[in-house]
Amino acid sequence: MNRILSATTLSLALLGAALVTFIPSQAEAATRRVVRTDGAGNAAVATGTAVHGPNGASAARAGLTTRNADGTVQHRSGMRAESAKGSVASAGSATRSADGAVTQNRTTTATSAASGNSVQSTTSYNKDSGRTRTTTCYDAAGATIACPARP
Numbered sequence: 001m002n003r004i005l006s007a008t009t010l011s012l013a014l015l016g017a018a019l020v021t022f023i024p025s026q027a028e029a030a031t032r033r034v035v036r037t038d039g040a041g042n043a044a045v046a047t048g049t050a051v052h053g054p055n056g057a058s059a060a061r062a063g064l065t066t067r068n069a070d071g072t073v074q075h076r077s078g079m080r081a082e083s084a085k086g087s088v089a090s091a092g093s094a095t096r097s098a099d100g101a102v103t104q105n106r107t108t109t110a111t112s113a114a115s116g117n118s119v120q121s122t123t124s125y126n127k128d129s130g131r132t133r134t135t136t137c138y139d140a141a142g143a144t145i146a147c148p149a150r151p
Contacts, residue, residue, distance in 0.1 A: 027054045041069030057083035070098045086113040101127055116140025119147060 029051040037043040048062040063077035078091035092106025104125040111118040121135040137147040 028052055041067075043067045053083075055084070057081070071100075072096060072098050084113060087111050117145070 029049065031049045032047070034046045035043070036045075044064065044066040046062070046064045048060070050058070050060040052058045059079065059081035061077065061079040063075065065073065065075040067073045073096040074093070075095070076091075076093045078089070080089040081087065088108065088110040090106060090108035092104070094102065094104040096102050102125065105123065107120065107122045109118055109120045117137065117139055119135060119137045121133060123131065123133045125131045135147060137145050139145045
């Protein structure tokens with residue numbers, strides 16, 4: 001499996017580097033998917049997408065999923081989007097063990113371009129504690145503030 005992971009990790013790194021330099025002058029998108037298997041029940045899939053709008057907004061996403069012959073699965077992914085209104089970034093992972101136990105975590109942060117204020121939400125799941133979520137709001141200086149009520 002190390003050979004598959006190494007090849008896939010390298011492919012994901014190259015894909016990420018290529019997507020970072022993807023800056024078209026009009027609305028465009030690029031997507032890449034790489035699948036690797038070794039014939040022994042191990043497989044890995046790396047995906048990446050980048051989009052750029054004519055108004056300057058852009059977004060990118062990348063993910064890596066591996067499945068081992070013993071039934072374990074690992075997934076990692078992240079995304080980032082930016083526009084004149086602000087930005088959002090999210091990264092997380094999930095695993096399934098050979099006995100079927102699932103764990104998951106993800107952190108998402110959104111920032112307003114107008115105020116500089118941001119909100120960060122972290123979610124996690126495991127079979128013992130179930131789903132948990134915490135949300136914290138910050139001012140432009142990074143100090144914790146009360147989160148505004150939803151309209």
